Every structure is written in structure tokens, then in C-alpha cells.
Amino acid sequence: MTINKNLLAAVLVAASLGSFADAKAASGNTSTAAGTAAATVVAPIVLTHTAGASLNFGKFTVGTGGTVVVASAGTGTVTGDVGLVPGSSNTADQFSLTGDNSRNFSITTTSGTITNGTKTMNFTTAPSAATGTTSATGTFSFSVGGTLTVTGTETAGSYTGSYNATVTYQ
Numbered sequence: 001m002t003i004n005k006n007l008l009a010a011v012l013v014a015a016s017l018g019s020f021a022d023a024k025a026a027s028g029n030t031s032t033a034a035g036t037a038a039a040t041v042v043a044p045i046v047l048t049h050t051a052g053a054s055l056n057f058g059k060f061t062v063g064t065g066g067t068v069v070v071a072s073a074g075t076g077t078v079t080g081d082v083g084l085v086p087g088s089s090n091t092a093d094q095f096s097l098t099g100d101n102s103r104n105f106s107i108t109t110t111s112g113t114i115t116n117g118t119k120t121m122n123f124t125t126a127p128s129a130a131t132g133t134t135s136a137t138g139t140f141s142f143s144v145g146g147t148l149t150v151t152g153t154e155t156a157g158s159y160t161g162s163y164n165a166t167v168t169y170q
Contacts, residue, residue, distance in 0.1 A: 042100035043138060047167045050094035055125065055163075057114075057148045058088035065152030072128035072145040082150050092128075092143040097167055101138045104170040106131050109144055114161035116154075123148040125163050131170070 057068045058076050066080020068090075076090025084090075099105070109125040125146040134140050144165060 042103065042169070043098070045097060045099035045103075045105060045167055045169055047095055047097045047165060049165075050096060053094035054091065055093040055123075055144055055146050056089060056091040057123070057146070058090040059085040060088065060150070061085065062150055062152055062154050065150050067150060068148040070145045070147075072126060072143045074143070074145070080150070081152065092145045093165075094141070094143050095165055096139065096141045097134070099134050099138050099140075099167075099169070101134060101136055103134050103138075104131065105134070105140075105167050106170055107142060108166045108168075110164045112161050112163035114148070114159035116157040116159045119154050119157075119159070121148055121150060121154060121159060123161075123163075125165075127165065 055070060057070055060068055060078065061083045063081030063083065066078060066082035068082060068084070069077050069079070070090045070092055071077075072092050074090060074092040076084060076088070078084055097105075107127045107130055109127050111122065111124045113120045113122050115121075123146045125144050128143045128145070132140050132142065146163075
């Protein structure tokens with residue numbers, strides 16, 4: 001019985017040592033901590049064309065050609081052999097936007113053409129600013145001027161067309 005007690009004691013010691021070895025090996029191999037996450041949702045930027053506004057190159061005579069230039073402030077001038085008709089009204093186009101408060105953005109505009117039947121004239125545009133910052137209440141307004149190229153072959157009549165203005169958060 002002494003041998004059985006000794007054998008039993010040896011088995012118990014071996015078994016307990018094995019479980020201690022496993023416990024030591026597992027500690028320090030992994031660790032977990034909580035992280036944080038955050039996000040900020042901004043108000044979408046929305047561009048609106050001002051009702052009734054347009055980039056108006058006014059009334060002019062053609063001659064042998066030149067340009068009609070409308071500044072973003074709305075004043076018109078001509079170059080070359082083009083003449084503004086007295087009393088003609090030149091106007092810059094108008095846009096407003098809403099968006100996130102005090103947010104920076106860029107403004108781009110495209111060129112375009114105005115047509116009257118088969119006759120066309122090309123124009124380029126220039127916004128009053130290439131960049132802006134919305135107000136503390138999230139608003140901003142700007143104007144668009146442009147330069148119309150007159151070739152001297154245009155026929156009399158009204159010409160119309162369009163272009164695009166785009167605002168993008170920076």
C-alpha cells in the first residue's frame with residue numbers, strides 16, 4: 001500500500017505540475033484594450049442658380065469680330081470690331097449655396113456656346129472667386145462673368161445657351 005500511496009502521490013504531483021505549466025504559458029500571450037471611434041457628418045453643399053439671373057452679353061453689333069467681356073461685377077466691355085448698342089444691359093450670372101458652417105470650398109465653371117439656329121458663338125466663364133468659405137450660418141453667394149468670342153459671321157437674332165457651375169468642399 002505504500003507503493004500505491006507513493007505512486008498516487010507522484011501522479012498527483014505530475015498532474016498538478018502539468019496544469020501549472022499550462023497556466024504559466026497562457027499568461028501574457030494576449031491582451032485586450034478598448035479603442036475609440038469618431039465621425040463627423042457635415043451638411044451637404046447645395047448650389048442654387050438665382051432665379052431670373054443670367055450671364056447676359058447684351059446687345060452688340062458684329063463688325064469683323066472681337067469679344068464681349070462681362071466682368072463678374074456685371075459691367076460689359078468689347079474688343080476688336082464689336083460695338084455695344086447704347087442702352088444695352090450686360091449682367092453677370094448669380095448663384096448661392098448652402099452647406100456646412102464655416103466650410104472651405106472651390107468654385108469651377110465650364111465654357112459653353114450660345115446658338116441661334118445653325119449659328120453659334122463660344123464663350124468662357126469666370127466666377128467672382130475660385131474658392132470661398134461658407135458663413136457662420138452656412139451660406140455663400142457668387143457671380144459669374146465671361147468672355148464671348150464674336151467671329152464676325154454671326155447673323156442678327158437672339159442667341160441662348162448654358163454652362164455649368166460646380167462647388168466642391170475642400
